[in-house]
Amino acid sequence: MNNFDLYNPVNYVFGKGQIAKLSDLTPKNTKILFAYGGGSIFKNGVYQQVKAALENYEIVEFGGIEPNPKYETLMKAVEVIRSEKIEFILAVGGGSVIDGVKFISAAVNYEGDAADILRKKILFKEGANVIPFGTVLTLPATGSEMNSGAVVTINATQEKLTLGGSALFPKFSIVDPTVIVSLPKRQLQNGVVDAFTHVMEQYLTYPHDALLQDRFSESILQTLIEIGPEVVENPSDYKLASNFVWSATMALNGLIQKGVPSDWATHMIGHELTALYEIDHARTLAIIAPSLYRVMFETKKDKLAQYGKRVWNLTGSTEEVAEKAIEKTVEFFHTMGMKTKLSENADNYEKTADFIVNRFEERGWKALGEKQNITLEKVKEIVEMSY
Ligand code: NZQ
Ligand code: ZN
Numbered sequence: 001m002n003n004f005d006l007y008n009p010v011n012y013v014f015g016k017g018q019i020a021k022l023s024d025l026t027p028k029n030t031k032i033l034f035a036y037g038g039g040s041i042f043k044n045g046v047y048q049q050v051k052a053a054l055e056n057y058e059i060v061e062f063g064g065i066e067p068n069p070k071y072e073t074l075m076k077a078v079e080v081i082r083s084e085k086i087e088f089i090l091a092v093g094g095g096s097v098i099d100g101v102k103f104i105s106a107a108v109n110y111e112g113d114a115a116d117i118l119r120k121k122i123l124f125k126e127g128a129n130v131i132p133f134g135t136v137l138t139l140p141a142t143g144s145e146m147n148s149g150a151v152v153t154i155n156a157t158q159e160k161l162t163l164g165g166s167a168l169f170p171k172f173s174i175v176d177p178t179v180i181v182s183l184p185k186r187q188l189q190n191g192v193v194d195a196f197t198h199v200m201e202q203y204l205t206y207p208h209d210a211l212l213q214d215r216f217s218e219s220i221l222q223t224l225i226e227i228g229p230e231v232v233e234n235p236s237d238y239k240l241a242s243n244f245v246w247s248a249t250m251a252l253n254g255l256i257q258k259g260v261p262s263d264w265a266t267h268m269i270g271h272e273l274t275a276l277y278e279i280d281h282a283r284t285l286a287i288i289a290p291s292l293y294r295v296m297f298e299t300k301k302d303k304l305a306q307y308g309k310r311v312w313n314l315t316g317s318t319e320e321v322a323e324k325a326i327e328k329t330v331e332f333f334h335t336m337g338m339k340t341k342l343s344e345n346a347d348n349y350e351k352t353a354d355f356i357v358n359r360f361e362e363r364g365w366k367a368l369g370e371k372q373n374i375t376l377e378k379v380k381e382i383v384e385m386s387y
Pocket of ligand 1: 065094097099147179180190267
């Protein structure tokens with residue numbers, strides 16, 4: 001097992017009715033920016049619950065953070081915080097609102113061009129001068145409620161880039177599984193597939209000595225396979241909803257990646273598809289992951305076989321089980337409503353592989369994956385296989 005530091009300071013508050021605890025969790029005598037997305041919170045009662053819990057607070061509202069949050073929108077919130085002298089941010093929404101707030105938190109006191117936070121991948125370590133924030137999660141998928149990473153799109157150049165660092169963990173996150181009832185089926189499907197792929201990125205590498213982490217990962221995958229198809233049909237079933245939400249958090253709160261190799265190439269390539277075609281994040285992963293497993297078969301076949309045996313109960317030789325495991329994964333994505341080819345999700349896609357390869361080359365991303373052997377040639381092959 002590799003050495004690791006496990007640091008996660010998020011006060012994670014889970015369960016029915018927990019939004020009422022906001023008044024205990026939010027610092028007193030503090031002016032707050034209440035940040036949200038396109039307005040779903042007005043229709044499902046979350047806005048009203050937040051306002052009721054914070055009735056004695058001075059609040060400035062900032063709505064309109066879009067899915068795949070845009071740098072240009074977020075900079076408007078940065079201006080509001082500076083001019084209104086706001087000291088705490090409350091993010092109420094899915095991964096996009098929470099990620100957007102992480103960027104806002106980092107950008108307010110950043111000296112220099114805030115786009116550099118993304119382009120130069122500035123790391124915000126503990127002690128950095130950021131604005132503290134808490135979250136109320138409304139969409140289980142990204143794990144953003146319990147991690148310190150974020151993804152932001154610069155609209156002007158169609159670049160989807162990451163930021164993060166230990167200063168960007170939420171102070172608290174309130175996660176009430178009943179809020180998923182109002183989610184459209186498409187977003188529920190996305191949530192399951194995003195969480196599933198987060199586990200795969202940290203698990204599907206090569207056999208190693210971190211036995212417990214493998215078992216953690218396999219149990220999250222099994223839980224998502226068990227509840228995923230049902231929860232999208234019946235999100236008001238609390239047993240299904242609560243297990244879904246907790247699985248999505250556990251998939252990307254840092255725990256399962258400790259001491260193990262990880263990949264993340266599916267995400268890096270997938271982000272480009274969202275930047276180019278506005279395909280939902282999870283759907284880009286369902287397009288790229290199967291091709292990546294096939295192109296990188298030699299590197300990944302032993303772990304694919306472990307996954308096939310333990311998660312899908314498959315039998316046969318290493319190669320056979322590994323092959324069948326990829327097919328099972330694709331079937332699962334289809335069950336979850338994914339269309340796993342780029343041609344089913346975008347028009348005029350024929351030059352996508354060349355475009356992505358050029359971009360990666362410009363950024364110096366020439367070796368991705370757990371063994372750094374996903375070269376630009378492999379990226380091209382993976383994307384072309386996904387057409
Ligand atoms: O904007 P509103 O009106 O709130 O509507 C949203 C949005 O249209 C809606 N929604 C959210 N909660 C709802 C709801 N509708 C009804 N009822 C509710 N309870 O759902 C739509 C999608 O929301 P969004 O926040 O965009 O979805 P998601 O949580 O999947 O976040 C996706 C973003 O997170 C990034 C992705 O790249 C993408 O930009 N990621 C962040 C990660 C992280 N921070 O660790 C890791 C992930 O891999 C991912 O890259
Ligand atoms: Zn993801």
